[in-house]
Amino acid sequence: MFNQGMSRRHFMSHAAMGGAAVLGANDFLSHLHLNAAEVSKNRKACILIWLGGGAPTIDMWDLKPGSKNGGEFKPISTAGDLQISEHLPGVAKQMDVLSVVRSMSTREADHMRGAYFMHSGYVPNPTVVHPTFGSVVSYELGTKRKELEIPSFVSIGGGGMSPGFLGMSHAPFTVDAGGRIQNADMAGVDPSRLGSRLDMLATIEEGFIKSDRGDAGQAHKDVYSKAVNLMRSEQMKAFKIADEKPEVRAAYGPGQFGDSMLMARRLVEVGVPFVEINTLGGWDLHNDVFNTLKNQRLPLLDQGISALTADLKQRGMMDDTVVICMGEFGRTPRINQNTGRDHWATSWSVLVGGGGLKGGRAIGETDADGTRIISESYLPSDLWATVAYALRIPLDTVHTSKRGRPMKIAGGGQPIKGLIS
Amino acid sequence: MNRAVMTVVLCFGLASLYSVAGYGADDQFTTGSSDPLISFVNEQIRKGWEDNEIQPSDTADDAEWVRRIHLDVVGHVPSGKVVEEFMRDKDPAKRSKLIDALLADSGYVRNFTNYWTNTLIGRVTPDKTNRGALEKFLRESFAKNRPWNEIAYDLIAAEGRFDDNGAVNYLLAQLQLNADSEEYVVEATAKTARVFLGLQVQCTQCHNHPFNDWKQNQFWEFNSFFRQMQREDHEKYNATTGQMDDDYSELVHRNFDGPVYYETRAGLMLVAYPKYFGTEIDQGSETNRRLELAKSITKDDSNKLLAKAIVNRMWGYYFANGFTRPIDDMGPHNPSSHPELLDRLTDEFVKSGYDLKQLARWICNSEAYNLTSKFNSKNQIDNPANGEVPLFSHMYVKPMQVEQLYESLLVATAADSAGAGSYEGSQGAREEWVEQFKSIFGNDDEEGALYSGTIPQALLMMNGQLVKTAISGDKGSYLASVLSDPAYKKEPDRIRALYLASLGRTPSSSELKSMQGMMSKYPDKLSAYQDLYWALLNSNEFIVNH
Numbered sequence: 001m002f003n004q005g006m007s008r009r010h011f012m013s014h015a016a017m018g019g020a021a022v023l024g025a026n027d028f029l030s031h032l033h034l035n036a037a038e039v040s041k042n043r044k045a046c047i048l049i050w051l052g053g054g055a056p057t058i059d060m061w062d063l064k065p066g067s068k069n070g071g072e073f074k075p076i077s078t079a080g081d082l083q084i085s086e087h088l089p090g091v092a093k094q095m096d097v098l099s100v101v102r103s104m105s106t107r108e109a110d111h112m113r114g115a116y117f118m119h120s121g122y123v124p125n126p127t128v129v130h131p132t133f134g135s136v137v138s139y140e141l142g143t144k145r146k147e148l149e150i151p152s153f154v155s156i157g158g159g160g161m162s163p164g165f166l167g168m169s170h171a172p173f174t175v176d177a178g179g180r181i182q183n184a185d186m187a188g189v190d191p192s193r194l195g196s197r198l199d200m201l202a203t204i205e206e207g208f209i210k211s212d213r214g215d216a217g218q219a220h221k222d223v224y225s226k227a228v229n230l231m232r233s234e235q236m237k238a239f240k241i242a243d244e245k246p247e248v249r250a251a252y253g254p255g256q257f258g259d260s261m262l263m264a265r266r267l268v269e270v271g272v273p274f275v276e277i278n279t280l281g282g283w284d285l286h287n288d289v290f291n292t293l294k295n296q297r298l299p300l301l302d303q304g305i306s307a308l309t310a311d312l313k314q315r316g317m318m319d320d321t322v323v324i325c326m327g328e329f330g331r332t333p334r335i336n337q338n339t340g341r342d343h344w345a346t347s348w349s350v351l352v353g354g355g356g357l358k359g360g361r362a363i364g365e366t367d368a369d370g371t372r373i374i375s376e377s378y379l380p381s382d383l384w385a386t387v388a389y390a391l392r393i394p395l396d397t398v399h400t401s402k403r404g405r406p407m408k409i410a411g412g413g414q415p416i417k418g419l420i421s
Numbered sequence: 422m423n424r425a426v427m428t429v430v431l432c433f434g435l436a437s438l439y440s441v442a443g444y445g446a447d448d449q450f451t452t453g454s455s456d457p458l459i460s461f462v463n464e465q466i467r468k469g470w471e472d473n474e475i476q477p478s479d480t481a482d483d484a485e486w487v488r489r490i491h492l493d494v495v496g497h498v499p500s501g502k503v504v505e506e507f508m509r510d511k512d513p514a515k516r517s518k519l520i521d522a523l524l525a526d527s528g529y530v531r532n533f534t535n536y537w538t539n540t541l542i543g544r545v546t547p548d549k550t551n552r553g554a555l556e557k558f559l560r561e562s563f564a565k566n567r568p569w570n571e572i573a574y575d576l577i578a579a580e581g582r583f584d585d586n587g588a589v590n591y592l593l594a595q596l597q598l599n600a601d602s603e604e605y606v607v608e609a610t611a612k613t614a615r616v617f618l619g620l621q622v623q624c625t626q627c628h629n630h631p632f633n634d635w636k637q638n639q640f641w642e643f644n645s646f647f648r649q650m651q652r653e654d655h656e657k658y659n660a661t662t663g664q665m666d667d668d669y670s671e672l673v674h675r676n677f678d679g680p681v682y683y684e685t686r687a688g689l690m691l692v693a694y695p696k697y698f699g700t701e702i703d704q705g706s707e708t709n710r711r712l713e714l715a716k717s718i719t720k721d722d723s724n725k726l727l728a729k730a731i732v733n734r735m736w737g738y739y740f741a742n743g744f745t746r747p748i749d750d751m752g753p754h755n756p757s758s759h760p761e762l763l764d765r766l767t768d769e770f771v772k773s774g775y776d777l778k779q780l781a782r783w784i785c786n787s788e789a790y791n792l793t794s795k796f797n798s799k800n801q802i803d804n805p806a807n808g809e810v811p812l813f814s815h816m817y818v819k820p821m822q823v824e825q826l827y828e829s830l831l832v833a834t835a836a837d838s839a840g841a842g843s844y845e846g847s848q849g850a851r852e853e854w855v856e857q858f859k860s861i862f863g864n865d866d867e868e869g870a871l872y873s874g875t876i877p878q879a880l881l882m883m884n885g886q887l888v889k890t891a892i893s894g895d896k897g898s899y900l901a902s903v904l905s906d907p908a909y910k911k912e913p914d915r916i917r918a919l920y921l922a923s924l925g926r927t928p929s930s931s932e933l934k935s936m937q938g939m940m941s942k943y944p945d946k947l948s949a950y951q952d953l954y955w956a957l958l959n960s961n962e963f964i965v966n967h
Binding site: 127151168181185196197204211212213214215217221227 | 611624796804818884889935943952957959961965
């Protein structure tokens with residue numbers, strides 16, 4: 001049950017991640033908008049592949065073969081200007097549209113804090129709960145997609161962190177890799193009865209709304225309408241990966257992760273602007289890092305990402321879909337006595353591309369041992385600013401927290417130049 | 422007997438006649454309570470109506486009121502039987518008597534244990550915090566009706582193992598950072614000020630407050646009282662047995678003396694000494710700062726902030742709006758809507774010995790608490806949900822809390838009486854259900870009357886297991902008992918019973934006609950009743966506390 005290399009404590013902290021210190025639903029949000037018309041037309045989306053536990057990026061995206069920190073893997077050439085791990089050959093072929101930011105320096109080497117920081121662009125703070133970026137995208141883009149009947153922030157495999165002050169209606173909507181949404185079907189009851197139930201419900205609800213006690217009654221009715229639309233929507237088919245051609249499904253690879261990646265493509269296709277995938281965890285490799293990567297993690301990751309990218313290209317969706325792959329931090333250049341690597345936030349890499357961003361590039365540089373950054377360094381706020389740029393969300397957008405505090409979108413980060421020009 | 426005395430005797434006689442009939446002097450509605458403070462409360466609220474030229478809505482009818490008082494005091498809706506009995510009761514003092522009865526009910530203890538556990542440590546229990554032990558501490562406190570200032574003292578001054586001293590979990594929950602970090606006790610500082618004193622100080626960690634007049638140095642002076650505590654986690658895994666030999670946490674004392682250092686935004690390093698509203702305490706290591714703070718806040722309470730904060734909070738609890746909004750942001754920057762009333766209630770609360778049940782009586786016996794939640798044409802401006810200052814000329818609706826929804830579903834299907842077994846057993850079932858809900862209800866804070874429903878919540882109510890069980894027609898189920906009950910001979914009787922059990926009222930004649938019309942289209946009767954009950958339990962009227 002417990003992933004290899006993850007102690008009980010780490011597992012519990014992952015499980016608690018979703019609910020850490022949530023503050024609350026926000027009723028009053030002030031908001032500055034530019035280019036609203038452009039935003040309403042766009043079909044932009046972002047897919048976040050979350051490597052829970054913090055993956056050893058020095059063995060994946062920024063290899064150091066000459067150094068004592070280099071480990072067992074060798075770099076290989078790709079379709080872009082950089083070299084990546086020999087155990088990601090499929091991704092290597094797709095590197096024309098994907099890039100690697102090699103100079104992430106994020107200081108938070110604790111699982112919960114790192115996850116919070118990487119998801120929201122903000123360091124945890126006792127006075128406010130910042131929204132995870134998926135909730136920001138749901139708020140900015142999802143609310144404008146009137147034809148979208150399913151939720152605008154889907155988390156496959158749970159997790160995804162908190163919507164913070166943006167409110168529970170922008171919380172990640174959880175589904176498992178089998179496409180099952182909890183309570184979305186009337187198990188054991190003839191679906192034709194839904195209509196009659198709703199008629200009776202309408203009679204009672206109208207009466208209450210007409211009794212003039214404020215807006216709560218109508219608000220409840222509206223939420224139920226949305227829920228019923230969800231249950232009856234054609235777009236629900238996006239969750240049914242079994243509908244896909246078997247050869248397409250096979251290309252994504254066996255098991256939950258491949259299925260999740262395929263589901264992500266289908267969700268983006270019907271207009272979901274943010275999908276987070278949490279079905280490939282177990283990257284907290286304090287022990288036996290090379291065998292685990294080589295035999296278990298990397299083959300699945302490789303097949304999933306390369307199939308997704310090829311599929312998006314083939315359907316003409318690549319320029320509208322940002323793909324980003326990262327965990328809460330990287331891992332130590334120094335290999336420990338258990339042939340593993342420990343937490344390391346000082347210098348690590350993130351894979352990012354698509355959505356019109358520049359591909360095939362290595363942005364930022366680390367030294368020969370991988371321990372220091374010798375170029376400009378970047379924070380998650382810069383990553384999310386880059387994603388916002390690609391999704392055409394104005395960077396001067398400001399939200400207001402429940403306590404009246406102005407919060408810049410993407411934590412005030414700047415789009416990474418090497419990815420946008 | 423001289424004439425003056427005769428007059429007095431006559432007046433007394435007439436006055437008592439009026440209160441027997443359910444009306445006090447001036448023909449005003451009364452719950453039957455003769456506490457003079459309640460007259461003062463009513464006067465003050467009425468003054469607000471006059472000053473703002475509005476008319477109050479009508480008194481809530483028995484059905485509306487009995488449901489509200491149950492939800493607010495004992496955390497669940499009344500059963501259909503209780504509603505019917507209450508409506509039939511002719512005692513003009515029945516409302517005040519019911520208030521007393523519910524305050525003495527075990528539901529009161531459970532309801533406020535839930536409320537305070539959620540307020541103190543949230544719905545999602547932080548790491549290495551013993552929720553059960555905190556609940557036990559609170560349960561015992563409320564069962565004994567301990568004075569609020571003593572409960573607060575225990576929470577602020579707590580020390581020891583988290584299973585031995587449940588109160589310690591309040592502070593433990595706030596200590597999730599590295600103990601060497603400068604920010605280690607920041608959350609505890611901010612939360613203690615907010616929950617116990619009604620002061621929002623968290624912004625002043627880094628700069629003077631933009632809205633109220635708290636300064637950055639005051640934050641750090643307050644913070645310095647918490648520097649002598651530390652969380653200690655004990656974890657020992659036994660590889661042989663596969664069990665944890667040690668798995669507990671405790672709050673221990675650690676040495677700290679002298680000032681706290683903090684930095685202004687300009688980069689200037691300043692010092693702060695333990696000072697609580699002008700009273701400095703010794704900064705040496707022999708002084709237990711936290712005990713001193715606990716004493717100042719709860720035993721001295723010389724500025725009555727502890728009392729005022731809880732009065733405002735509880736008023737806000739019952740009315741969905743306190744005298745200030747938010748309820749925990751009091752000060753000159755956020756003036757109270759009824760300052761004289763708040764001050765008087767505060768004084769009386771202190772005099773009563775910080776008696777929470779007495780405070781509840783003052784609030785629930787007031788005229789305002791007994792009004793309907795419907796607007797009328799003359800009080801449309803009294804709409805706090807729109808940002809207006811509340812005038813309490815009608816009740817404001819509140820969403821049910823998650824735990825209240827669970828308990829109410831049990832009552833609405835008579836499942837609560839059907840042998841729930843040991844306390845732990847039923848608590849376990851409740852926790853499981855709340856678990857499912859809390860991830861989709863989030864950890865909403867206490868204020869605001871807007872229903873923050875989301876799609877997963879709606880799906881859970883529409884298709885989830887609990888409602889499915891509630892509407893089951895199986896042998897032994899609630900519906901089966903209604904359908905086979907000889908007291909309900911005809912369809913309208915049965916429909917009436919279902920309305921009473923869920924909404925706490927009888928259907929209007931047009932509602933009855935509509936329902937019967939829709940039910941006639943069903944090929945089998947059981948499905949018709951199931952769907953009717955489904956609709957009742959899923960309705961806005963069910964889930965809103967009005």
